[in-house]
Amino acid sequence: MFKGVGIVSYGVAVPRMRIKVSEIARVWGKDGEKVSKGLGVREKTVASFDEDSCTLAVEASRVALRNQDASRIGAVFVGSESKPYAVKPTASIVAEAIGASPELTGGDLEFACKAGTASMQACLAMVASDMVEYGLAIGSDTAQGRPGDALEFSAGSGAAAVLIGRNPVAEFIDTYSYTTDTPDFWRRQHAEFPRHAGRFTGEPAYFKHVVSAGKGLLAKTATTPEDYDYAVFHQPNGKFPLQAAKLLGFPEEKVKQGLLTPLIGNTYSAAAMIGFASVLDVAEPGQKIFMVSYGSGAGSDAFAFEVKDGIKEARPEESVLALAEKDKVYVDYAVYAKHRRKLKTL
């Protein structure tokens, strides 16, 4: 169905600033080592005052398009839950910034942490139906966490962009989605920070949807975990994806390459896509990749890819893992609070 359609190129962007989980724990009187170990997250990325989900989306797109003709892009979709504008598309800003406009369609998608992969599906369908030649799917977030809330330890910032077209370096084998009305995490209109239902976000939310979508795709493609060389899962922390992998029968070593949250935090709409990009950094032609995203509210998109010739040439200069370690600047909670606009008199 999707023969010959897939990822043509990809790019990732993360802010330079980092804050350690132990530093956040210090401010709230918690044992940093225990929190860090419990979440499986060491530190997280911090978007600065002049970064938002739009600038990060542009940065990731520029990396993805370094050898591509942007004018051939017929659709730009940006998945995010931290849009700079409530009304005014990020997609149009990105399209303009990368030189893709004006002959294109697109828009902003929101599905908590899975709007990036929903964007991938939209682009996939449009390319497969020859509606557009290329589609650019982006997941980008500068995730919010209320000061003192459990989310604050992991809510990071980052973006991933994938250019979808024909003659891919990673071909779509198939995709399968699983969606229910499950209110585990939400942010209402005009509310600054999201709310969540504590432990309800685990078993009946993340695990139910990720595992159901994963099983659905395995059944639809008549494959087993053994058929895949890598598996990537949405990664709200460092623990959930490993548990989900275990439930589906993927060994830990197939998950490690695509598990970035311990280093950069949960980048929400970008999280699974950044993990996927990290796998593309090392996967060889012929290898297969399994991927399941998760968005609260709730749903999961599962994908199966086969890596093709030309993957090496499609890789950005810097791998995701290198990017995660490059030019890091550690900030304390005070500087973090300033940049994340948590000081209300600013």
Add this chain to the structure above:
Amino acid sequence: MRSVSVIGVGMTKFGEHWDSSFREMVGEAGAKAVKDAGIEGRELQAIYGGCMASGRFIGQEHIGALIADQMGLNPIPSTRCEAACASGGVAFRQGFLSVASGAYDVVAVGGVEKMTDISTEDAALALGGAGDQEWELFNGATFPAIYALMARRHMLDYGTTEEQMAACAVKNHANATHNPYAQYRRAVTIEDVMNSGYIAEPLKLLDCSPITDGAAVAILCATEKARQFSSKPVEILASSQASDSLALADRKSLTGLSATRIAAEQAFKQAKLSPADIQVAEVHDCFTIAEVMAIEDLGFFKKGTGGKASADGETALNARVSVNTSGGLKACGHPVGATGVKQVVEACWQLRGEAEGRQAANVEHALTHNVGGSGATAVVHIFKRGD
């Protein structure tokens, strides 16, 4: 007063029931108990339901009538009993008294709580209502803090250690691995408890009972008529209840619960038994220190030696007394209003020889001990194996 027996018991699994509502859990536990008793619903003459805070947890009051309706038992009288975490035990005692007095022959006693629909913070506030709102909760004393004060004093007066308290959690988790109804069916080590992070020093996460959904039901019948329905009735030898001040500050001692001591003395007197005659005890271990104090106050161990006895394994399955074979509140879970009735369910299973995997040997007598708040209510029941 005439003798009363338990002729049927049933319960839901305890845990986080994301997909079951309050009324569904009541229905499930009720149907199981009625089936176990071998009766039909129309033979029930009254219902007593223990529930602590449905108004806070799910916004629903008037649950007496709701339970009767849900179980298809209208129009028999149905009464809610509330005594914080001892609501289940108090409901059971009301059921017992109603049959013992001759007012009814067959009644149902239920306990239920649906706690996971609200945030942990809101649940902690709701539970805080079991203490003295004006003198404790208003000033920030939540239940872990109140029991932490008692633990500190116990440590100071008797040399009880955090490791000794941890032993209660380790033992209860070990028991729960064999209980299919338990919330946590996993073993933990002393090290796990010690590393689990302080909630209120010296109590750590694994010293504390969890937030749980669940329901339990028991069917009571006049002993003289019990054999008409059941081949395995369990006779209630004693039922006692005592009260104390809500606030810890008004008590004479912080290292024991006077209400437990008085209720236990009365119960043993009624049953004409002593602590040495009890093989199985389901005690109220909302925190590990609560179990240490309970096994002392109930008379199983001398005051001040409960910690050491626990660490020495004297409360393990088939040791000196098998304490909390269900896993206790700690590992079986603590849906507050249901706990007192769940203890009765476990006691009956033990006396009937049906506690698979965790069955204590030669159980003649079992005791249940249910506490409200930090000890303002204590309910003790003693049961005898049917012959």
